[in-house]
Amino acid sequence: MLIGAMNHLRRDVLKEIEWIADMGLEFVDLTLEPPVAAAWKINPQAIRRALEKHRLAVVGHTAYYLPLSSPFESIRRAAVEELKRCLEVFSEVGAPWMNIHPSREPPMHARSFAIERNIQSLQELLPVARERGVGLMVENLPCHFNSVRQLSPLLDALPELGLHLDIGHANLLVEENTTDKLLAAFGSRLRHVHLHDNKGGEDDLHLSLGAGTLDIAHYVRLLRDCGYDDTITLEVFCPDLHYLAYSRDVLRKLWNETPVTAIQEEGARLSAR
Ligand SMILES: [Zn+2]
Numbered sequence: 001m002l003i004g005a006m007n008h009l010r011r012d013v014l015k016e017i018e019w020i021a022d023m024g025l026e027f028v029d030l031t032l033e034p035p036v037a038a039a040w041k042i043n044p045q046a047i048r049r050a051l052e053k054h055r056l057a058v059v060g061h062t063a064y065y066l067p068l069s070s071p072f073e074s075i076r077r078a079a080v081e082e083l084k085r086c087l088e089v090f091s092e093v094g095a096p097w098m099n100i101h102p103s104r105e106p107p108m109h110a111r112s113f114a115i116e117r118n119i120q121s122l123q124e125l126l127p128v129a130r131e132r133g134v135g136l137m138v139e140n141l142p143c144h145f146n147s148v149r150q151l152s153p154l155l156d157a158l159p160e161l162g163l164h165l166d167i168g169h170a171n172l173l174v175e176e177n178t179t180d181k182l183l184a185a186f187g188s189r190l191r192h193v194h195l196h197d198n199k200g201g202e203d204d205l206h207l208s209l210g211a212g213t214l215d216i217a218h219y220v221r222l223l224r225d226c227g228y229d230d231t232i233t234l235e236v237f238c239p240d241l242h243y244l245a246y247s248r249d250v251l252r253k254l255w256n257e258t259p260v261t262a263i264q265e266e267g268a269r270l271s272a273r
Helices: 013-022 044-053 073-093 111-132 148-157 179-189 216-225 242-257 260-272
Strands: 002-006 027-032 057-062 097-100 135-139 162-166 190-195 231-234
Touching: 002 057, 002 242, 013 027, 013 044, 027 073, 027 231, 044 073, 057 073, 057 231, 073 097, 073 111, 097 111, 097 162, 097 190, 111 135, 111 148, 135 148, 135 190, 148 179, 162 179, 179 190, 179 216, 190 216, 216 242, 231 242
Parallel strands: 002 027, 002 231, 027 057, 057 097, 097 135, 135 162, 162 190, 190 231
Antiparallel strands: none
16 A cells, blocks of 8 residues: 655645655655646656656546536536646656546536536546546545445446545535445445545545544555555645644554454454444
8 A cells, every 4th residue: 555645736746746755655646736736837757757766656636626517518628628638747757547526517407417528528538548548537526426326327337437535525514424335336446545534514624634533444444345455645734744744654554453354354344234
């Protein structure tokens, strides 16, 4: 399992890579977003060299507000074009996966409209992604794409699509965290994880692990139980990096201390439910 962090979209990407490496993290969750880290402002070759120098892996992240379900066709197409530009960058820097945030329905439109438009946008991106050697995955988002029922229309329609599970998001605006059910339904398609703490409700607090109400040990067990052993980004957004370093240590310790027997017991407990 690799632990990583995201670059700050208002700061120079190369400098961000430096502190991520200095902290002993193992990959960069590279977000390509304006104002500073936009796909048209960064230098992919320089980023690739910096990643190689520090032996860091990389995963691709994109802006959450690109209007993939816009009823204005020219605007939807422009969003797809921006994501194609991101795919090019991720291919150049060596990222195996790029995430997509599905868009909710526009005003005065049915949810089915948004689903159709998201699928259409994803269908236009998939051949380009294939050509570039980058896989596409959808991230669960509070309220509109956070449960098995809400994500199934996209994941069922496009079997090639991976799941990017955000365990913090899965805790927001829900009766209970949706991670257990999402993993039960789509665990075999899990490609990347975001982890951060919050207190439920609607506030996406991005707290240090342990500062909110998430049972982190439980989610580590679930991830191990479904055979996941890949990238986990600590989306702990706090100017004081001590909180991120602390979260890194908590996650590594929990991961290493989850013995095989505990994994099997948890599996047995879940299947007995
Ligand atoms: Zn996230």
